[in-house]
């Protein structure tokens with residue numbers, strides 16, 4: 651199928667952290683495979699954390715994820731080459747001397763608040779300060795429900811979808827939306843070091859149907875959406891709803907009106 655204008659979506663930002671998995675997805679004694687930027691990657695646990703290697707043996711390109719894990723090593727399931735967590739071949743059955751080119755690519759990997767991040771670019775530039783602040787994944791005051799969703803579409807369309815809250819009024823009308831005022835609210839934009847912040851404030855609207863299932867509201871509410879979209883595709887999305895602000899503003903409006911009438 652032709653992807654038309656989206657055909658250039660195969661060009662990726664490389665010097666970035668990408669979420670490759672939840673930490674619970676990586677088995678204690680097994681091997682885990684996932685494709686990132688069209689590269690097959692193997693992830694496994696080591697004594698000190700996690701390792702990420704190219705999931706393609708340097709010998710005949712068999713997926714290493716089909717092999718066996720042994721301690722901090724993985725052995726290819728085809729002819730038995732054994733690799734350490736840095737991708738170096740440390741055992742080649744039938745060979746006394748291992749050729750230096752017998753190695754697979756390794757990737758910097760960091761575990762932070764239940765997510766595993768893999769660095770797809772120059773390893774020398776893999777700085778942890780560039781990780782998004784995903785604290786709410788693992789915080790006692792936040793509830794967290796892990797998940798994984800695969801989209802069969804160019805990733806830029808997903809970024810576009812997530813960046814534009816006007817869709818809530820229509821595609822999510824009966825759940826998160828509940829009011830056309832979201833689409834009508836003027837968004838504010840702010841450039842961040844590695845992304846953009848999009849904010850909308852939507853005052854005095856009915857509570858959305860989805861929220862009404864969670865708690866009871868007494869009248870209309872104020873809503874706010876603050877969206878930090880961090881390159882290459884980490885959306886940090888605090889949403890809020892507050893009836894108290896509506897009541898406060900009405901009291902204020904009434905007080906101003908009383909003052910106006912008095913004068």
Ligand code: FES
Nearest residue numbers: 707709710726729
């Ligand atoms: S393909 Fe891996 S050892 Fe041959």
